[in-house]
Amino acid sequence: MDIFVQQLINGLTLGSIYGLIAIGYTMVFGIIGMVNFAHGDVFMVSAFIALICFLLVTTVFGITSIFLALAIVLVVAMFFTSLTNWAIERVAYRPLRGSFRLAPMISAIGMSILLSNFVQVAQGPRNKPVPPMVTDVIVLMENDGYQVTLAWKQIIIMVLTAVLLGGFWYLVQKTSLGRAQRAVEQDRKMAALLGINVDHTISLTFVIGAALAAVAGVMYLMYYGVANFADGFVPGVKAFTAAVLGGIGSLPGAVLGGLLIGLIEVFWSAYFSIEYKDVAAFSILAITLIFLPQGLLGRPEVEKV
Amino acid sequence: MATGIADSAAGAPAGQNVLGDALKDAFFAGLITLGLIGPLVGFQTVAIDTGAGSVLGLAYRPVTVAIMVGIVFIGRLILNLTIWSPNRVAKTRSGPTVFDRIGTAAGPAVKPLLLAFAIGFPFLATLMMGGMTQARYLLDVGILILTYVMLGWGLNIVVGLAGLLDLGYVAFYAVGAYTYALLATSEPVTHFFGGLLGETFWANWAFWICLPVAGLFAGLWGMILGFPVLRLRGDYLAIVTLAFGEIIRLVLINWVDFTGGGAGIASIPRATFFGIPFTAGEDGFAARFGLEFSPMHRIIFLYFVILALALITAFATVRLRKLPVGRAWEALREDEIACRSLGINTTNVKLSAFATGAMFGGFAGCFFAVRAGFVSPESFTFDISAMILAIVVLGGMGSQIGVAVAAAVMMGGMEALRNLDFLKQVFGQDFDPALYRMLIFGFAMVSIMVWKPRGLVSTREPTIFLKERKAVSGDLVKEGHG
Numbered sequence: 018m019d020i021f022v023q024q025l026i027n028g029l030t031l032g033s034i035y036g037l038i039a040i041g042y043t044m045v046f047g048i049i050g051m052v053n054f055a056h057g058d059v060f061m062v063s064a065f066i067a068l069i070c071f072l073l074v075t076t077v078f079g080i081t082s083i084f085l086a087l088a089i090v091l092v093v094a095m096f097f098t099s100l101t102n103w104a105i106e107r108v109a110y111r112p113l114r115g116s117f118r119l120a121p122m123i124s125a126i127g128m129s130i131l132l133s134n135f136v137q138v139a140q141g142p143r144n145k146p147v148p149p150m151v152t153d154v155i156v157l158m159e160n161d162g163y164q165v166t167l168a169w170k171q172i173i174i175m176v177l178t179a180v181l182l183g184g185f186w187y188l189v190q191k192t193s194l195g196r197a198q199r200a201v202e203q204d205r206k207m208a209a210l211l212g213i214n215v216d217h218t219i220s221l222t223f224v225i226g227a228a229l230a231a232v233a234g235v236m237y238l239m240y241y242g243v244a245n246f247a248d249g250f251v252p253g254v255k256a257f258t259a260a261v262l263g264g265i266g267s268l269p270g271a272v273l274g275g276l277l278i279g280l281i282e283v284f285w286s287a288y289f290s291i292e293y294k295d296v297a298a299f300s301i302l303a304i305t306l307i308f309l310p311q312g313l314l315g316r317p318e319v320e321k322v
Numbered sequence: 323m324a325t326g327i328a329d330s331a332a333g334a335p336a337g338q339n340v341l342g343d344a345l346k347d348a349f350f351a352g353l354i355t356l357g358l359i360g361p362l363v364g365f366q367t368v369a370i371d372t373g374a375g376s377v378l379g380l381a382y383r384p385v386t387v388a389i390m391v392g393i394v395f396i397g398r399l400i401l402n403l404t405i406w407s408p409n410r411v412a413k414t415r416s417g418p419t420v421f422d423r424i425g426t427a428a429g430p431a432v433k434p435l436l437l438a439f440a441i442g443f444p445f446l447a448t449l450m451m452g453g454m455t456q457a458r459y460l461l462d463v464g465i466l467i468l469t470y471v472m473l474g475w476g477l478n479i480v481v482g483l484a485g486l487l488d489l490g491y492v493a494f495y496a497v498g499a500y501t502y503a504l505l506a507t508s509e510p511v512t513h514f515f516g517g518l519l520g521e522t523f524w525a526n527w528a529f530w531i532c533l534p535v536a537g538l539f540a541g542l543w544g545m546i547l548g549f550p551v552l553r554l555r556g557d558y559l560a561i562v563t564l565a566f567g568e569i570i571r572l573v574l575i576n577w578v579d580f581t582g583g584g585a586g587i588a589s590i591p592r593a594t595f596f597g598i599p600f601t602a603g604e605d606g607f608a609a610r611f612g613l614e615f616s617p618m619h620r621i622i623f624l625y626f627v628i629l630a631l632a633l634i635t636a637f638a639t640v641r642l643r644k645l646p647v648g649r650a651w652e653a654l655r656e657d658e659i660a661c662r663s664l665g666i667n668t669t670n671v672k673l674s675a676f677a678t679g680a681m682f683g684g685f686a687g688c689f690f691a692v693r694a695g696f697v698s699p700e701s702f703t704f705d706i707s708a709m710i711l712a713i714v715v716l717g718g719m720g721s722q723i724g725v726a727v728a729a730a731v732m733m734g735g736m737e738a739l740r741n742l743d744f745l746k747q748v749f750g751q752d753f754d755p756a757l758y759r760m761l762i763f764g765f766a767m768v769s770i771m772v773w774k775p776r777g778l779v780s781t782r783e784p785t786i787f788l789k790e791r792k793a794v795s796g797d798l799v800k801e802g803h804g
Contacts, residue, residue, distance in 0.1 A: 051557065052557040052558075052560070052561060054560075062362070065361075065362060066361045066362070068367060068378075069361050069362070069365045069367065069380070070361070072365075072367065072378060072379065072380050073365070073380065076379065076380065077380070097357065097360075097361055100354070100357045100358060101358055104354060104358055108768075108772070109768045109771070109772065112772045113771060113772065113775070116771070116775050117775060118485070119481075119485065119487050119719075120771050120775045121771075122487060122557050122560060123487070123711070123715050123767060123771050124767065124768050124771035124772065126489070126560075126708065126711065126767065127712070127763075127764045127765070127766070127767025127768040127771065128764065128768055129764070130705075130708050130712075130760055130761075130763060130764030130767065131761060131764030131765050131767075131768060132764075133760075134757075134758075134760040134761040134764060135362070135761060136362060137757065137761075138757050138758060138761055139359075139362045139363050139366070140362065140366060140367055141366075141367075141368075143369075145367050145378060146378060147378060148377075250704065254561070254564065254565060254568070257561060258565075261558075261561075290576075292572075292575075292576040293572070293576060295568065295572055296569050296572050296573065299565035299566075299568055299569050300565075300569065302561065302562065302565050303550070303551065303562050303565055303566065306551065306554055306558050306561075306562055307550045307551060307553075307554075310554065310558070
């Protein structure tokens, strides 16, 4: 029971991170119908930007308040990551709208390879550890020396995720930008005829997706205390799995899928074997796509000629 | 087409301040570049030793950033004033491009020439370097290139002909390699053949018996993996194949009892000349044929084995293309819904393409195992899949000669880059071009998609687009669920 509660907390924390990345996948898929393969690497880039910014803030500017430092890191990482994703869309995807079916996907794969190797060349292949940022924990239960703890950093991650999702939901449902986005998603040509700037809306979708991925990147760095150039690949595929599991194109689905994948991964590691945790996540992707391609909350896809 | 970061002022009236606009645009492009590369290139995280353990610190590289931003600024300015200049009348070309025309003109001559060069290469290398041992490096590079040519041709069946994006091709390469490695080193199999056909039989014939087995096995795996996922639309298929590739690699790492885990399998029997081993002894290849013993005989023989395997792949593809199943592959790539309305069983057609491609991957894997004499999961990462895919994409999906040239240019170019000493003098002693390999691959993939999406050599018939399809790209993306 103790282990179960502890793993539940860990799983929800991990799931929050996956959910934030998954939103980027699902939004882009919803609006232009492509799998933005490079999104996982955008997340990794954001972790590196956060790492560099954190080192700058703490060692060069000498800010000692950890929460102030984290806030600055968050804003800086969101800005630069959004800029990166905006440029990627502009350079690698926009010219390909209207090209043949596989073109954007191949371009995205190339972009993913480019990003991870760019970081490898620029920052080196080793793991980059940062000193633990938030170390306080709250002991929830204690039983025979086994402590169930809720770390402050886990609280920060979950609360921040909840707040961001609330804000994001408001953005999509209530603002004119959100309306434009939904309109472009439904019928791009009609939306353009009605005076919506389609290119602008798509660019903003990439920017928002990147900003959420940047939050995930900062929290990943805070939670694990390490960044590596190859870190974009596996979390990227898992977040994509989350998006598919929740129903691609569905925003609540992405979050639900993220939480589920986080829980499955953590429980699998705890009760079965930690070596095969990635295999479990990848298998879920395959199983979902084969048996439930529309996902938990998605609409079934209708084929159009 | 202006595909840069900011739109150039296309179609601006003449007499406008071209230089001013160009400067402004170049300035913003430089600014964006600064934002993109500033944090990651300008600061480097380095481990600083403090005596009590190393702490992560920062090093600064302002000069590198300044140079890169400067290049973007000047390059953008020059482009704005020349090619993208609003005063220049754009030439619309709908006909074949320069590459296509070169391809058509040189087409009939290129293939026999390349083939003759490939066959004569070991002798040429020996003559050039003044001895077989000295030519070892060149031959190794030749074998490497041909392996990738073969893998590229194998994947070309799946991606280029059938239009299925397979990101887990390395899985079949791994299946082929491990099939040979496990069978050739397995005790029971050795005993079985030892009792039946003599002690040395299995060691001498293992490769030749395992080669078809490895191909069939990989093809079987292709069917097993392909069957459930081939109903999915294109980009889903890509991710699922990627997941399968990773699953196979993780299983290879973690199933230590069966595969030897991360340590891999060593001392795999070497290739033999159809049963005659390349040893210095009485029964060896050199003694039998009255030659002086040289370890290079084996390398040269391996070169011809992979050349033959690659040619078989190419020949099979060319023939398959003319069969109904090959035509169905290409029709499927262009329009799946039309295929279905014409009564083609798309699942079976896709499956056949997937399995055929996988089979050639298995052959190549078997060859890899016998050449290296050692296999480990390290050799079958996603990077390999990505490299093969990049080769297919660069060469022009569906084009045989294009893929071969792309493999030679990319793999050979990388090897050449490694040996250019003056690069070390320009960029400093710790400059390692091998690190830039995947960076160049990724960059090449993106640029080829943006600039010439059908590949450098795309001699096949241009696909006709209706006007409205071009304008509304979403239709295309959602169409043709491959």
